[in-house]
Amino acid sequence: MLDVSVRKSFTGVTIDAAFTADAPGITALFGRSGAGKSSVIAMIAGLLRPDTGHVTAEGATLFDAARRTEMPPERRRVGLVFQDGRLFPHLSVRRNLRYGMDRLPPGDRRVGFDHVVALLGLESLLDRRPGALSGGEKQRVAMGRALLASPRLLLMDEPLAALDAERKAEVMPFIRRLAGELEIPILYVSHATDEILALADRLVLMDDGRSVAAGPVEDLMSRLDLRPLTGRFAAGAVVRATVAVPRSDDGLTGLDFAGGRLWVPAVDQPAGRAVRLRIHARDVALALTPPADTSVQNIFPATVAEIAEAEDGQVDVRLDAGCPLWARVTRRAVHTLGLEPGRSVHAMIKSVAVARREIADHA
Amino acid sequence: MSDLLTPAEWTAIGLSLRVAVWAVAASLPLGIAAGWLLARRNFPGKLLVDGLIHLPMVLPPVAVGYILLLLLGRNGPLGAFLHDAFGITVAFTWKGAAVASAVVAFPLMVRAIRQAVAAADQGLEAAARTLGAGPARVFFTITLPLAAPGILTGTLLAFARSLSEFGATITFVSNIPGETRTLPLALYTQIQTPGAEWPAARLAVVSVVIALAALAGSELLSRHLTRKLHG
Numbered sequence: 001m002l003d004v005s006v007r008k009s010f011t012g013v014t015i016d017a018a019f020t021a022d023a024p025g026i027t028a029l030f031g032r033s034g035a036g037k038s039s040v041i042a043m044i045a046g047l048l049r050p051d052t053g054h055v056t057a058e059g060a061t062l063f064d065a066a067r068r069t070e071m072p073p074e075r076r077r078v079g080l081v082f083q084d085g086r087l088f089p090h091l092s093v094r095r096n097l098r099y100g101m102d103r104l105p106p107g108d109r110r111v112g113f114d115h116v117v118a119l120l121g122l123e124s125l126l127d128r129r130p131g132a133l134s135g136g137e138k139q140r141v142a143m144g145r146a147l148l149a150s151p152r153l154l155l156m157d158e159p160l161a162a163l164d165a166e167r168k169a170e171v172m173p174f175i176r177r178l179a180g181e182l183e184i185p186i187l188y189v190s191h192a193t194d195e196i197l198a199l200a201d202r203l204v205l206m207d208d209g210r211s212v213a214a215g216p217v218e219d220l221m222s223r224l225d226l227r228p229l230t231g232r233f234a235a236g237a238v239v240r241a242t243v244a245v246p247r248s249d250d251g252l253t254g255l256d257f258a259g260g261r262l263w264v265p266a267v268d269q270p271a272g273r274a275v276r277l278r279i280h281a282r283d284v285a286l287a288l289t290p291p292a293d294t295s296v297q298n299i300f301p302a303t304v305a306e307i308a309e310a311e312d313g314q315v316d317v318r319l320d321a322g323c324p325l326w327a328r329v330t331r332r333a334v335h336t337l338g339l340e341p342g343r344s345v346h347a348m349i350k351s352v353a354v355a356r357r358e359i360a361d362h363a
Numbered sequence: 364m365s366d367l368l369t370p371a372e373w374t375a376i377g378l379s380l381r382v383a384v385w386a387v388a389a390s391l392p393l394g395i396a397a398g399w400l401l402a403r404r405n406f407p408g409k410l411l412v413d414g415l416i417h418l419p420m421v422l423p424p425v426a427v428g429y430i431l432l433l434l435l436g437r438n439g440p441l442g443a444f445l446h447d448a449f450g451i452t453v454a455f456t457w458k459g460a461a462v463a464s465a466v467v468a469f470p471l472m473v474r475a476i477r478q479a480v481a482a483a484d485q486g487l488e489a490a491a492r493t494l495g496a497g498p499a500r501v502f503f504t505i506t507l508p509l510a511a512p513g514i515l516t517g518t519l520l521a522f523a524r525s526l527s528e529f530g531a532t533i534t535f536v537s538n539i540p541g542e543t544r545t546l547p548l549a550l551y552t553q554i555q556t557p558g559a560e561w562p563a564a565r566l567a568v569v570s571v572v573i574a575l576a577a578l579a580g581s582e583l584l585s586r587h588l589t590r591k592l593h594g
Contacts, residue, residue: 046493072492073492073493073496074494074496074497077495080404080493082486082490084486089592090509090591099504103496103500110584143492146493146494147492149493
């Protein structure tokens with residue numbers, strides 16, 4: 001487990017972050033640029049000294065201001081994957097990968113070279129120079145290099161931010177694979193919602209240097225008070241589901257979630273695969289009685305949990321459909337339907353509104 | 364080939380090369396240390412150290428030679444110590460010529476190394492630290508290789524400057540045939556000799572050839588290193 005509580009004042013901004021991250025899975029440090037995410041990462045890695053606080057990882061004290069303990073970065077065993085990869089340009093991929101591993105006492109080596117190379121698909125790159133790699137390849141090598149140093153903790157500082165959508169899609173499955181294999185906490189810094197949706201299990205929200213909330217992705221996303229921070233998700237719910245029907249005769253995929261079976265445009269996932277998807281509030285309509293003769297394929301009974309003002313005469317309604325869902329309706333609709341907390345409704349979700357790219361494999 | 368020049372001229376060339384190689388080889392570790400210190404560390408008195416290192420570049424070489432004579436001459440404080448403690452005499456020997464060359468060439472070497480170290484990506488050094496490398500290992504495996512092309516440039520600049528050293532040398536160690544008469548001193552001697560225009564011209568050509576070879580060699584090596592670094 002990683003336990004962080006650090007404070008550091010810069011001119012103009014104070015970093016004040018406290019959170020924990022546990023294995024297995026990925027904890028995401030999420031917030032806009034300038035929210036202090038990278039400073040927190042640097043303090044955990046030992047590249048920046050906090051004014052006060054402590055950092056412990058897997059039982060080891062990396063920093064403790066009260067006890068005047070400060071481990072130098074080279075003794076922390078904290079793997080760090082940088083946004084720009086930072087591969088050593090004068091060394092081959094193989095020697096980059098072995099850089100941290102070679103000086104490690106054999107007893108401390110937790111992962112084998114061949115295993116990591118296979119896990120990240122690096123076989124064909126070993127004898128190349130970093131200058132000859134694509135952006136996505138560089139990041140895979142950077143991950144391998146960090147892992148081979150057998151860290152007690154893996155930090156990833158916006159590792160995909162410098163990549164285009166295609167490269168991103170190429171690297172993300174590897175990160176998921178790591179998360180599934182590693183028994184160490186992974187702290188993943190990002191301000192990109194698609195990465196959070198696809199990768200993160202837990203979220204630590206940062207704003208203006210402070211950590212303001214922490215918890216499972218789905219929970220934080222449905223919290224109204226956090227909307228200003230999670231707003232970049234566009235109002236909506238994040239829902240876990242499993243693939244029930246990979247592809248129907250008429251080209252749809254059936255996903256089972258807490259509220260029932262949701263039909264969406266066909267995605268390329270096998271039956272039983274865990275996925276996570278985003279359902280935007282504006283794509284959810286409400287009815288008091290189950291509508292008949294409609295083109296809408298997805299209708300779920302739900303209860304109104306909370307009604308929140310949005311903007312321009314619109315209202316966000318939080319529903320409980322076995323899991324949180326959001327619907328954006330007009331204020332007039334709230335009046336005519338008499339919506340209020342506790343009211344039973346039917347939520348209608350258009351299949352075609354669920355974008356394929358917002359359904360993420362989440363095995 | 365050996366008929367092209369007289370034995371005395373060959374001696375002067377050999378001596379010049381020996382003096383320059385020793386001057387550069389002995390001052391290189393110090394030059395790297397000074398370049399790294401000036402590029403990466405802030406300490407009280409840094410401006411003074413910087414000034415002292417660069418002094419020989421702006422001082423008349425004759426003044427440098429005279430200061431060396433005062434310090435390292437047999438009766439000078441450092442010279443007497445070296446003589447008594449280690450039996451080393453530098454005044455009026457080729458070793459003294461190497462010292463004079465090293466001092467005069469040092470600023471050029473340090474400037475190039477300092478620039479190269481400053482340009483080495485500190486982000487890569489930070490990455491190496493997180494991979495378990497201590498400061499010494501980071502220096503030898505990351506900083507030094509990244510700065511290698513610049514260090515090489517500095518070394519060859521210093522080498523070329525050493526070969527052309529005249530004023531400090533003749534002041535400090537005089538113009539002794541076979542001991543301190545390097546190529547520039549031999550050339551000067553011929554110019555002073557009536558009717559020796561042809562030998563003087565020959566030595567001038569030799570100087571040009573050696574200097575061009577050093578510069579070309581430096582350029583080729585530097586290109587090779589840079590390609591290796593970023594290939």
